[in-house]
Amino acid sequence: MADxxxxxxxxxxxxxxxxxxxxxxxxxxxxxAAIEAARAGADTVVLExxxxxxxxxxxxxxxxYFGGGTAIQKACxxxxxxxxxxxxxxxxxxxxxxxxxxxxxxxxxxEHFDWFRSLGVEYKPTFIEEKTTHPFTDDCLTFSGNEEAWxxxxxxxPVPRGHKPAREGEAGGLxxxxxxxxxLDAGATVVNECRVExxxxxxxxxxxxxxxxxxxxxxxxxxxxxxxxxxGGFIFNEEMVAKxxxxxxxxxxxxxxxxDDGSGINMGAAAGxxxxxxxxxxxxxxxxxxxxxxxxxxxxxxGRRFVNEDSYLGRTxxxxxxxxxxxxxxxxxxxxxxxxxxxxxxxxVEESWEALERALExxxxxxxxxxxxxxxxxxxxxxxLFHKASRYLKPLVEPPFGALDCSTAGSFFGVFTLGGLAVNxxxxxxxxxxxxxxxxFAAGRCTAGLCREGRSYASGLSIxxxxxxxxxxxxxxxxxxxxA
Amino acid sequence: MADxxxxxxxxxxxxxxxxxxxxxxxxxxxxxAAIEAARAGADTVVLExxxxxxxxxxxxxxxxYFGGGTAIQKACxxxxxxxxxxxxxxxxxxxxxxxxxxxxxxxxxxEHFDWFRSLGVEYKPTFIEEKTTHPFTDDCLTFSGNEEAWxxxxxxxPVPRGHKPAREGEAGGLxxxxxxxxxLDAGATVVNECRVExxxxxxxxxxxxxxxxxxxxxxxxxxxxxxxxxxGGFIFNEEMVAKxxxxxxxxxxxxxxxxDDGSGINMGAAAGxxxxxxxxxxxxxxxxxxxxxxxxxxxxxxGRRFVNEDSYLGRTxxxxxxxxxxxxxxxxxxxxxxxxxxxxxxxxVEESWEALERALExxxxxxxxxxxxxxxxxxxxxxxLFHKASRYLKPLVEPPFGALDCSTAGSFFGVFTLGGLAVNxxxxxxxxxxxxxxxxFAAGRCTAGLCREGRSYASGLSIxxxxxxxxxxxxxxxxxxxxA
Numbered sequence: 001m002a003d004x005x006x007x008x009x010x011x012x013x014x015x016x017x018x019x020x021x022x023x024x025x026x027x028x029x030x031x032x033a034a035i036e037a038a039r040a041g042a043d044t045v046v047l048e049x050x051x052x053x054x055x056x057x058x059x060x061x062x063x064x065y066f067g068g069g070t071a072i073q074k075a076c077x078x079x080x081x082x083x084x085x086x087x088x089x090x091x092x093x094x095x096x097x098x099x100x101x102x103x104x105x106x107x108x109x110x111e112h113f114d115w116f117r118s119l120g121v122e123y124k125p126t127f128i129e130e131k132t133t134h135p136f137t138d139d140c141l142t143f144s145g146n147e148e149a150w151x152x153x154x155x156x157x158p159v160p161r162g163h164k165p166a167r168e169g170e171a172g173g174l175x176x177x178x179x180x181x182x183x184l185d186a187g188a189t190v191v192n193e194c195r196v197e198x199x200x201x202x203x204x205x206x207x208x209x210x211x212x213x214x215x216x217x218x219x220x221x222x223x224x225x226x227x228x229x230x231x232g233g234f235i236f237n238e239e240m241v242a243k244x245x246x247x248x249x250x251x252x253x254x255x256x257x258x259x260d261d262g263s264g265i266n267m268g269a270a271a272g273x274x275x276x277x278x279x280x281x282x283x284x285x286x287x288x289x290x291x292x293x294x295x296x297x298x299x300x301x302x303g304r305r306f307v308n309e310d311s312y313l314g315r316t317x318x319x320x321x322x323x324x325x326x327x328x329x330x331x332x333x334x335x336x337x338x339x340x341x342x343x344x345x346x347x348x349v350e351e352s353w354e355a356l357e358r359a360l361e362x363x364x365x366x367x368x369x370x371x372x373x374x375x376x377x378x379x380x381x382x383x384x385l386f387h388k389a390s391r392y393l394k395p396l397v398e399p400p401f402g403a404l405d406c407s408t409a410g411s412f413f414g415v416f417t418l419g420g421l422a423v424n425x426x427x428x429x430x431x432x433x434x435x436x437x438x439x440x441f442a443a444g445r446c447t448a449g450l451c452r453e454g455r456s457y458a459s460g461l462s463i464x465x466x467x468x469x470x471x472x473x474x475x476x477x478x479x480x481x482x483x484a
Numbered sequence: 485m486a487d488x489x490x491x492x493x494x495x496x497x498x499x500x501x502x503x504x505x506x507x508x509x510x511x512x513x514x515x516x517a518a519i520e521a522a523r524a525g526a527d528t529v530v531l532e533x534x535x536x537x538x539x540x541x542x543x544x545x546x547x548x549y550f551g552g553g554t555a556i557q558k559a560c561x562x563x564x565x566x567x568x569x570x571x572x573x574x575x576x577x578x579x580x581x582x583x584x585x586x587x588x589x590x591x592x593x594x595e596h597f598d599w600f601r602s603l604g605v606e607y608k609p610t611f612i613e614e615k616t617t618h619p620f621t622d623d624c625l626t627f628s629g630n631e632e633a634w635x636x637x638x639x640x641x642p643v644p645r646g647h648k649p650a651r652e653g654e655a656g657g658l659x660x661x662x663x664x665x666x667x668l669d670a671g672a673t674v675v676n677e678c679r680v681e682x683x684x685x686x687x688x689x690x691x692x693x694x695x696x697x698x699x700x701x702x703x704x705x706x707x708x709x710x711x712x713x714x715x716g717g718f719i720f721n722e723e724m725v726a727k728x729x730x731x732x733x734x735x736x737x738x739x740x741x742x743x744d745d746g747s748g749i750n751m752g753a754a755a756g757x758x759x760x761x762x763x764x765x766x767x768x769x770x771x772x773x774x775x776x777x778x779x780x781x782x783x784x785x786x787g788r789r790f791v792n793e794d795s796y797l798g799r800t801x802x803x804x805x806x807x808x809x810x811x812x813x814x815x816x817x818x819x820x821x822x823x824x825x826x827x828x829x830x831x832x833v834e835e836s837w838e839a840l841e842r843a844l845e846x847x848x849x850x851x852x853x854x855x856x857x858x859x860x861x862x863x864x865x866x867x868x869l870f871h872k873a874s875r876y877l878k879p880l881v882e883p884p885f886g887a888l889d890c891s892t893a894g895s896f897f898g899v900f901t902l903g904g905l906a907v908n909x910x911x912x913x914x915x916x917x918x919x920x921x922x923x924x925f926a927a928g929r930c931t932a933g934l935c936r937e938g939r940s941y942a943s944g945l946s947i948x949x950x951x952x953x954x955x956x957x958x959x960x961x962x963x964x965x966x967x968a
Binding site: 242 | 807847906
């Protein structure tokens, strides 16, 4: 593995460039940081290792988690408030969440939505009725997390807050085009194909710049005020995943870019930053759409259910990994069966539960018992075990009965990491004693950010976190006292 | 929180003491390190913050995981081999285990057993038949992990390897007395009531000594060769647990001493060491003895089983936390019910399953269904769901039926941490790029050691790991080139 140890300032013979603020990585977090730093008057540079910025966001749906009463929410007839949003985001952010980050994010959400619109991102005032993971149309508003699913639905009033930019299909690219243009409009300099490898630290421990590779030659960039790491997560670094989150290795599709190799996390840690939440990730196995599949029954290798099937896929997928030990099937009948986007393999099709149970080699009588119990209660609109919403409850009685393979070994499991550098709300990287590492900031997936757990996640929280806290980090770096 | 950043060598005005090897902490890892360093000819000091050494081991049963054919195993009629031990310890060490550490540990086990005996620890050649967690007698050999429980029992031939020193009741104190005497016999110096707070690092990044507090005054100790951190885990540091392993906070009894506050982990990390495995811990809710309780049925809040009840308590307790979300009951009938050492609260006693289900407020029909399925198969000596061993399978049919509260909120849950500094097998602390931090070694629970997961743990692995790898770390520190 590369050497991430910081270089001593006294070992830097000459700087190849010099700026107030140096942003490392031009995904949504780095782009947002650069825009705000430059707008604050700081001479700002973004160093991006790829030929073009964009990062993981440019590969995504572009859904961003906004609320508190956006124009789109209002136009679609949904009431929302900062307090209600805060109550939900507190749940969605997970047990390790930082309440201060949740509060600022929710209180700033309307302004943040306007910020994206001011960059030219457009949102249609339309609601996407059917539960889906990847809206194909240019419609906007969607329940993008567990808002309507138990237990969250019992704790907060469900309000849709996922906002997709107005483009058919994936819209993350459009979002990032706006951010990249915003970076240039704000007057920041962008240097592509420039791979930052180490930080430069002075004798007092303050980060003074970065050491990069550009055109196969060393490229030292001085940061008069601060360095913002926005390098993404570490899902593309198999060694790091094995070390910190080995359960994620069973997932077969890495969500992100090759840049998500943990380099920023390692550079920051080697400069004294603490890493936290390193074992957590978002795991994604999408057995819906079609939404009719939410009427299916997800069972483990003992033939029993283990989660309400209408939860957000981050929660059901986490349950497949952690509660079902990676082995699960979605049981459907002829009426509800459809094709998923991930084209789940059909593990078995039979005319009776007994035959399906045998075909799946489940314990004798287990699936039969599960289905008898489920159907009996579904007929009454009840799910005493996991409280699936009544609109997804119907007895599965139309043969043939099928089993879709939702195992990590036999199905499509997307994954990215949720651990990284410890930062405070201003984006300062914190050391093991909770003190800022002077001159060093970070945002996005190289940090342990707003949402800490895949099981509570909602789509749009990561783009929301990266962009919102990227902006704060850029401003904080720009506000640092310049070094002499 | 304290400042753990290393002090620059040039800021040290004077050393109060000077040794070849400085060991921090005198639990079993530090004691073992000091013995071996001193025996290797190094001038060695142990700095212990408490009035007396002992650490968490002195509070334990003293069971240590030895195998490969010890005299005790042979005398009790059990065959064992290094390869069979390796196969089992590979499973017990968990998914994140380091195969090299497993190999060395197993290959060195007979010698390591003799090493303890040479210190004066005695072991009786007797086997403890009944499955228990805390043997009350002075008998020795016990199945101390999941050896006999599925799925481990299907993967390796069950052999008992837990060795308890010959003393009635807890024997960890006796074990540590022998180690503490061994430290002095080997010629090492022991300084008690000396709290190490920071490392001292020279300009090249090599650890040069430690800064401690002694008699309320600073006490700087130079290490000519190396520093060995053996400071224990972090379960007594609530802030660290909240940050790295928040699910462990629901456990109400910290296993260890107040010294287990993570100070060594933080000092090592601040000097450039990487921390790994920080989210893992061993969780312990002992519903046996009496062994008759292994015939009980452990159910979650949906009234269903989630683990074979005859697993080692590290596995059942982990399952209560991770699979049952902290809510579980052990269901017993009149025949098998007894009092546990932890005196589990009886949540309900009823004459029928229907009544018990209602009393526990479980979903309608769920417990009834679970017990019907379990009893039907138990009568045939089968457990198709979780493969409990046949000797623990009997239908529960003697009313009244009872439910023992095994929830984290209502029962006794012991816990300690299994994460810490990344080290190689020689005990060198590794940085984020996998390179040794020069002059810094670590062993025991301040490291991510031999066993990485509570769900696969076996009693004796932590004392075994700390003592075995403490010895190697002590030798490696003693073998360092002395600084000028």
